[in-house]
Amino acid sequence: MIESLELTSIPAEDEALRASVRAFLDEALDGVPADVRARSWMGYDADFSRRLAAKGWLGLTLPKEYGGGGRSSFARFVVVEELLSAGAPVTAHWIADRQSGPLIHKYGSEVQKKFYLPRICRGEAFFCIGMSEPNSGSDLASVTTRAVRTDSGWKLNGRKIWTTNAYRSHYMIALVRTSGEPADRYKGLSQMIVDLSFQGVTVRPIHDITGDAHFCEVFFDDVMLGDDALIGAEGSGWEQVTAELAFERSGPERIYSTLVLLDEWLVFLGRDMPVDDGRVALLGRMASQLCVLRAMAISVTEKLARGESPVVEAALVKDLGTEFEQQMPLLIADSLGDDPDRPAPSVLLKTLAYVTQISPSFSLRGGTREILRGMIARGLGLR
Amino acid sequence: MREIIFDAMEQLLGDCCSPNHVRRIERGEGGPKERAVLWRALQESGFTDALVAEARGGSGLSLSDAYPIAFVAGRHALPLPLMQTILVRGIMSETNAELPEGSITIAGDVSVTPDGTVVSNYVPFGEVADWVLVDFGDRAQLLPATGAQRHIAGGYGSVNARMRWTNPSISGNELPGSHWRAYGACLISAMLAGAMERTLNMTLGYANDRVQFGRPIAKLQIIQQQVSVMAEQVFAARMAAQVGFSTAGTRPKLMAAAVAKQRTSEAVGTVSSIAHSVHGAMGFTEEYDLQLFTRRMHEWRLAYGTEVYWSKIIGRELLAAGESRTLDFVRQSLAG
Numbered sequence: 001m002i003e004s005l006e007l008t009s010i011p012a013e014d015e016a017l018r019a020s021v022r023a024f025l026d027e028a029l030d031g032v033p034a035d036v037r038a039r040s041w042m043g044y045d046a047d048f049s050r051r052l053a054a055k056g057w058l059g060l061t062l063p064k065e066y067g068g069g070g071r072s073s074f075a076r077f078v079v080v081e082e083l084l085s086a087g088a089p090v091t092a093h094w095i096a097d098r099q100s101g102p103l104i105h106k107y108g109s110e111v112q113k114k115f116y117l118p119r120i121c122r123g124e125a126f127f128c129i130g131m132s133e134p135n136s137g138s139d140l141a142s143v144t145t146r147a148v149r150t151d152s153g154w155k156l157n158g159r160k161i162w163t164t165n166a167y168r169s170h171y172m173i174a175l176v177r178t179s180g181e182p183a184d185r186y187k188g189l190s191q192m193i194v195d196l197s198f199q200g201v202t203v204r205p206i207h208d209i210t211g212d213a214h215f216c217e218v219f220f221d222d223v224m225l226g227d228d229a230l231i232g233a234e235g236s237g238w239e240q241v242t243a244e245l246a247f248e249r250s251g252p253e254r255i256y257s258t259l260v261l262l263d264e265w266l267v268f269l270g271r272d273m274p275v276d277d278g279r280v281a282l283l284g285r286m287a288s289q290l291c292v293l294r295a296m297a298i299s300v301t302e303k304l305a306r307g308e309s310p311v312v313e314a315a316l317v318k319d320l321g322t323e324f325e326q327q328m329p330l331l332i333a334d335s336l337g338d339d340p341d342r343p344a345p346s347v348l349l350k351t352l353a354y355v356t357q358i359s360p361s362f363s364l365r366g367g368t369r370e371i372l373r374g375m376i377a378r379g380l381g382l383r
Numbered sequence: 384m385r386e387i388i389f390d391a392m393e394q395l396l397g398d399c400c401s402p403n404h405v406r407r408i409e410r411g412e413g414g415p416k417e418r419a420v421l422w423r424a425l426q427e428s429g430f431t432d433a434l435v436a437e438a439r440g441g442s443g444l445s446l447s448d449a450y451p452i453a454f455v456a457g458r459h460a461l462p463l464p465l466m467q468t469i470l471v472r473g474i475m476s477e478t479n480a481e482l483p484e485g486s487i488t489i490a491g492d493v494s495v496t497p498d499g500t501v502v503s504n505y506v507p508f509g510e511v512a513d514w515v516l517v518d519f520g521d522r523a524q525l526l527p528a529t530g531a532q533r534h535i536a537g538g539y540g541s542v543n544a545r546m547r548w549t550n551p552s553i554s555g556n557e558l559p560g561s562h563w564r565a566y567g568a569c570l571i572s573a574m575l576a577g578a579m580e581r582t583l584n585m586t587l588g589y590a591n592d593r594v595q596f597g598r599p600i601a602k603l604q605i606i607q608q609q610v611s612v613m614a615e616q617v618f619a620a621r622m623a624a625q626v627g628f629s630t631a632g633t634r635p636k637l638m639a640a641a642v643a644k645q646r647t648s649e650a651v652g653t654v655s656s657i658a659h660s661v662h663g664a665m666g667f668t669e670e671y672d673l674q675l676f677t678r679r680m681h682e683w684r685l686a687y688g689t690e691v692y693w694s695k696i697i698g699r700e701l702l703a704a705g706e707s708r709t710l711d712f713v714r715q716s717l718a719g
């Protein structure tokens with residue numbers, strides 16, 4: 001069942017992280033134009049990721065014994081909020097920090113934890129998510145990539161698609177079938193860590209509609225994996241992938257990834273435009289929506305901090321956040337175009353163009369709008 | 384604390400403010416006596432002095448603690464200005480003022496003609512209140528409702544009034560002025576959230592019960608998707624109202640109140656239209672309770688400024704702050 005979301009505030013010790021992150025970002029992002037920063041969690045800079053790691057800001061919620069920060073999810077919220085709203089290029093480490101690390105910590109063996117987690121925290125191991133396949137999108141349980149037992153481990157065959165950053169990551173956590181047939185659905189699925197440098201792995205980047213290449217096709221031809229590739233129990237893949245998606249959807253990405261555009265527009269309004277009721281109302285409305293979405297995201301974070309898995313609540317905040325983010329470029333474009341005699345600066349137009357083009361993906365990745373609404377409906381007792 | 388208050392309010396209104404009571408008071412059936420009975424029950428519960436300092440015999444709660452009172456009032460479509468009374472009494476009790484008998488509402492606007500006539504075009508609960516707090520900008524004053532000409536300012540069942548005092552007998556009790564519209568907006572946002580939650584619960588119940596094409600309509604994917612959208616808006620409205628009430632003192636903060644009213648009002652259209660659509664013709668009848676809540680949602684959206692009014696206030700404040708990061712403005716002046 002879905003639980004109500006109560007207003008919570010970020011504990012002072014976690015809020016205290018903000019100033020140092022802000023100071024670091026002010027320097028690191030100095031002079032980077034808004035249309036580049038607008039890429040944020042799609043922006044790749046491995047060196048930047050390692051500098052964050054050196055500051056201790058990767059793996060914040062992982063235990064210290066594995067190189068993590070031993071902090072609460074509130075601490076991660078503060079750091080992530082700063083990174084995303086400033087438009088820092090975080091995609092290199094993003095998936096490892098957000099979901100692969102916590103997944104390995106929750107389900108991995110001691111050996112796996114000791115091997116992967118310190119590397120994630122140092123910014124040396126980047127991960128990608130191998131869930132979708134050409135014929136398995138929303139219907140994820142139908143995956144056909146298969147790992148078969150061998151004397152020394154597993155032999156992997158099949159194909160993944162839309163795998164973000166596969167061509168510049170070290171590892172993939174793949175959802176694969178280890179027994180049964182696709183008709184067996186949730187039974188017989190397992191999660192494997194695949195070293196992408198292994199023989200038999202072919203990765204082909206795909207360009208998206210903004211012209212960038214981040215997601216990929218990945219082919220597995222007789223890839224020989226060791227025994228230690230299996231994470232968690234054989235056959236528990238579905239349960240684990242559900243937990244992983246909860247980590248993915250609980251993050252505040254769906255609130256903050258268009259803020260660079262909003263701020264660029266705000267500065268333009270304040271500097272170059274006469275105060276006009278329509279524009280002011282639009283600005284105020286977006287600030288108000290942001291305020292409420294943020295309060296909701298903090299409330300979800302509080303549930304994470306208490307060790308809960310707020311799956312449905314996170315889906316609700318994500319879907320609402322998507323609507324906010326997808327409306328923003330439309331509304332700002334409408335406002336910018338309402339007075340052709342006052343042209344907007346080209347960096348604002350470029351930022352707007354990027355956000356407009358990328359925005360359809362907001363309600364696709366991490367589960368489509370329709371799938372999320374189906375989860376909410378179940379939480380409401382309608383299914 | 385909040386849970387205790389929530390449960391106590393639910394119990395109280397469950398007993399004394401059934402949908403039938405609401406209808407009778409709206410229609411003026413039983414006259415002022417009917418209202419007086421309900422008001423006495425509220426007063427005897429002690430809730431009217433929730434914000435009054437303990438030293439003056441009240442409960443000394445913060446506005447934040449009192450949130451469930453307003454929320455539950457909305458859940459039951461309480462037709463009397465309980466929360467307005469609580470706030471005005473709370474703030475008055477911080478001065479030497481004598482606390483008046485009876486219910487108090489807050490006027491949404493005021494104009495004064497050259498001959499001293501005071502007019503307020505939209506007084507939420509004006510038809511049923513004993514006192515009206517009118518904000519003249521430099522000061523705010525309580526005017527007795529009995530001394531006013533009142534006309535219903537709304538459609539069927541409305542208790543909002545247009546009020547006019549030709550010779551207002553200004554009581555001696557003056558309060559600082561200029562913020563009362565924001566205060567009223569904040570209070571009514573929680574009532575809005577409560578009313579919206581009630582329509583969501585009714586919609587879930589109805590969708591699971593109503594059978595068409597051989598199965599509950601809740602099993603139809605399009606109904607599931609629509610109700611999910613409705614739930615998202617209700618969740619956002621509830622959070623917005625909590626933002627408005629988030630103060631350890633008695634007075635709402637201006638920007639928090641603005642967000643509360645902006646976001647709850649914005650949710651009204653979607654929530655009301657999906658609730659009605661799922662309920663079919665049944666939800667369109669007088670007899671079915673849905674209308675008690677959806678009618679109010681539209682009225683309360685209008686009361687103390689709609690989402691556009693508050694959006695403009697927030698937008699202007701954000702531009703005036705000279706901030707280059709919206710998030711910083713939100714963190715510092717909104718979420719506290």
Ligand SMILES: Cc1cc2nc3c(=O)[nH]c(=O)nc-3n(C[C@H](O)[C@H](O)[C@H](O)COP(=O)(O)OP(=O)(O)OC[C@H]3O[C@@H](n4cnc5c(N)ncnc54)[C@H](O)[C@@H]3O)c2cc1C
Nearest residue numbers: 129130131132137138162163164361364365366368370371
């Ligand atoms: C930028 C981007 C990055 C991505 N990164 C990754 C990644 O790193 N790893 C990964 O594994 N995947 C990734 N994905 C893939 C993403 O998870 C899928 O796109 C998503 O799950 C939807 O699958 P699909 O694209 O095959 O669409 P489909 O599932 O074919 O859906 C098409 C349409 O049908 C609707 N639909 C489908 N089933 C139902 C149903 N039961 N009820 C109602 N409507 C339905 C959908 O909502 C959608 O509107 C990424 C996608 C994008 C756009």
